[in-house]
Amino acid sequence: MVYMVSLGYKNLPRQTTADYLTGCTDENKRQFQDGIDFSQVPKTPEEMEQAYLNSETYN
Numbered sequence: 152m153v154y155m156v157s158l159g160y161k162n163l164p165r166q167t168t169a170d171y172l173t174g175c176t177d178e179n180k181r182q183f184q185d186g187i188d189f190s191q192v193p194k195t196p197e198e199m200e201q202a203y204l205n206s207e208t209y210n
Contacts, residue, residue, distance in 0.1 A: 154206070159184050159187040160184070160192065161185075162184075176199075
């Protein structure tokens, strides 16, 4: 979850990790952190893959 929050997704209280990650990938459920430029947050599977491959988490 920490990684997804670092991308700009909002951490919602009382959600299981599975529900949170599912919500990040569902365009009808995802929420972004307040004040974030959501155009910079990866939304498609391809954008998420590129963000991960370019992240410190991957390297």
